[in-house]
Amino acid sequence: MSVPEFNALVLAAGQGTRMKSSLPKVLHEAAGKTLVEHVLAALEPLSPARTVVVVGHGAAAVKESLAGRPVEFALQEQQLGTGHALMTTAALLEPLDAPLLVLAADGPLITSMTLAGLLASRAGSRPGMSVLTAIVDDPTGLGRIVRRADGRIAAIVEHKDADAAQREIREINTGILAFDKSAYDFGRELRSDNAAGEYYITDLVESYLAAGLEVDAVVADDPQEALAVNDRAQLAVVTRVLLDRSRRARMLAGVTMLAPETTFVDDTVSLGRDVIIEPGVILRGATSVEDGCRIGAYSVLDDCRVSAGTRVAAHTVASGQHI
Template sequence: MRAGGGQGLAVVVMAAGQGTRMRSRLPKVLHEAAGETLVGHVLAAVAPLGPERVVVIVRHGAERVRAALAGAPLVCVDQGPRDGTGAAVAAARSELEGTFDTLLVLNGDAPLLRPESLARLLEVQRAGGAGMSILTYEVDDPSGLGRVRRDATGAVEAIVEERDATADERRIREVNPGTYAFDARVWSLLGRVGDDNAAGEYYLTDVVAEYRAAALGVRAVLGDDETRLLVGVNDRAQLARAEALLRERTRARWLAEGVTMHAPDTTSIDAGVRLARDVVLEDGVLLRGACEVGEGARIGAYAVLRDCTVAPGAQVAPHTVATGKRVE
């Protein structure tokens, strides 16, 4: 057992929001981008960090979210009647108190987060000297996002939600995407946060003031991944943008791994697809679900494969449409 009574890393993923701007009966975090749900992308970014406990906070569409995550190594906890991100994290207290040294908190609608960015945040948090660390991004258009206000020394002074921001604060371009690391004192400090704000909600961001008042320190880590281009998904236009960015990321990854694509801009590869070296993808290939393509295989133009296995060296004819097949 480590100092403070914890045992490593715990994670809270906030997935309780209704997502009204999606105009959908489906819970926002269950909408898909690049073949995976939004919350699935977030959980995939967390997995390489090796968390000992993962809690997903649910409320709107809770049963559908629970069903979608059934079998995953996590616990779903209902947020309860109180509104706001602070209330969401507080709901995990009974599951997590006394079980961690570091608590990582993320939004469930941030599919572009990379494990490397989260690892840097944790490294800064664990280096000591701060009770709380925040992943921040500088963006061209900060509209709708919480602003990171710094003091004269450059230290984080506050995170101000847009509806509560002054005109000067709204001009700040450094924003808060909702990704934090806390030490084990977060529970006692979170208990001091109230709902005296324009929304009448319990803001997790208000715990910054509590950490500063306790002289525990708050650090910021400036992120440099694609999240700076899309902090979160709140409507269908942002979902389409996430889809495009994720597919571009996936293509770049497989090109770097030794896959040939005749027309990358027309090639679409889901997050769950696995490709070996020297695979050739002709124009317009769509690979969906959990396809596996062996070394040296060639997929003909405009083929659409879902959950298929293609043997090493196999040839898939142009315009093939197949689901769950094995191609020798």
């Protein structure tokens, strides 16, 4: 997938208190991968020149989970907001000329295609800042896109700071933004005089506009891509979406699922052609099922290899086996 050269910044420092967990939020799993792994997987086909992950809460665990990946890390010792997170990466990314793509590690539904569209939109007009937005039914808790009379973006207002009229707006900020290198200059001027007492990266909209620079918006075709995980209920929602996507893609690639809604296959699982999966099957981890196999109902296979043409009996439970 060809896009203009860019650098990526993934925000993964938050504690995620609403998860009520000792595990950092971005390390919770959905469909067999951690949240941050899903985001990095969306970036991978776009080949960013450099990818920096901002870590904070549970930094050691997050860094360990991503060991061996082509990423760098910046430490946000105090979580003072997304604008503050941006500035922790200045030493690594500010000297570079390529545009900067910023996205949150708790948004696992974003796709490579949508990211490519946002980056490609910058190729002609070269705006100072680009915002990926979405139109949603319930914008509660999300930053609202405030537009001028001519339709251009005037501001992004966080829910806590929005007035009654602004809270009626259904176009929201997905948290995915692209900037030119001026972001760091403007970032040094950010202030924390808001309801949360944080430095908002979204306040850069006003900085760019005040400097006479363009701020563009790209509306996501699928508002589901804007879904982020803040609690276990939202984790279940994004997991369901990921599983639905995976089931459809696998069936279109030649796999038969007799009852797709009861079949749970991790993103990390490999399935060959003409595989038939009976109801209630769970396939996890590094499981590989070769061509022409049939997996019996209610089987659970974890890190297993199933040779071509094998018929796995119903209710089989196996881990780390060659079947």
